[in-house]
Amino acid sequence: MSIFIDENICNGCKGLPEARCERICPGDLCYRKENMKAAIRDQSACWTCACCVKECPVQAIELKLPFQVCSSGASLKARLKRDKTIWTIRDADGHQEEFIIQAKCLKGDT
Ligand code: SF4
Numbered sequence: 001m002s003i004f005i006d007e008n009i010c011n012g013c014k015g016l017p018e019a020r021c022e023r024i025c026p027g028d029l030c031y032r033k034e035n036m037k038a039a040i041r042d043q044s045a046c047w048t049c050a051c052c053v054k055e056c057p058v059q060a061i062e063l064k065l066p067f068q069v070c071s072s073g074a075s076l077k078a079r080l081k082r083d084k085t086i087w088t089i090r091d092a093d094g095h096q097e098e099f100i101i102q103a104k105c106l107k108g109d110t
């Protein structure tokens with residue numbers, strides 16, 4: 001599996017001092033280039049935790065799935081909501097399916 005960042009979608013987190021993908025990556029692998037577009041320092045060091053995929057506010061980051069898991073060319077994107085994460089899996093032919101993972105604990109819950 002690998003991470004792909006679409007530079008046409010990435011807005012550099014609109015100049016935030018630290019981009020959301022930079023802040024969330026446990027391996028410190030995400031960074032912004034001079035043009036403020038995000039990139040991955042070293043794909044081989046990425047353990048595909050998908051934190052950056054969920055954290056990106058404009059869905060610029062996707063997880064490329066290996067053919068052993070899904071059909072060739074399939075990828076996974078996420079939209080993070082307060083109470084759930086909406087995952088979209090898309091195959092090489094453009095067919096896509098959504099599945100929702102509900103949050104187990106919301107901020108402020110006791
Ligand atoms: S998938 Fe995880 S380890 Fe890989 S770049 Fe994203 S946040 Fe970092």
Ligand code: SF4
Pocket residue numbers: 005009010011012013014019020021022032037038055056057058059060061
């Ligand atoms: S979180 Fe998304 S929009 Fe922000 S810098 Fe990273 S890829 Fe770009």
